[in-house]
Amino acid sequence: MKQSEINEASTAELQERLADTKKAYSDLKMAHTISPLENPIQLRSHRRSIARIATELTKREVQ
Incomplete structure (x- = not known):
């Protein structure tokens, strides 16, 4: 998910x-533990998306 999409979303x-991305990340992590993923970079991208969304939510709470 791009930062511009995050800024525009309510x-x-x-x-x-955030809940959907956390669930997807958890599922990917479990699948990777059982057998290696074809594209393990997906884990990194989901983790970074979670961080971006969480940061934006925190920023909005402070304002």
């Missing part, structure tokens, strides 16, 4: 996307 959408 807070409710971001919370929903």
Whole structure:
């Protein structure tokens, strides 16, 4: 997910996307533990998306 998409989304959408991304990351991590993923870079991209969304939500709470 790109930063521009995160900035345009509402807070409710971001919370929903955060939950979805965390679930997807958890599933990928479990699948990678059982057998190696074809593209392990997916783990990094999901982890960074989670961080971007969480940072934006925190920024909005402070304002």
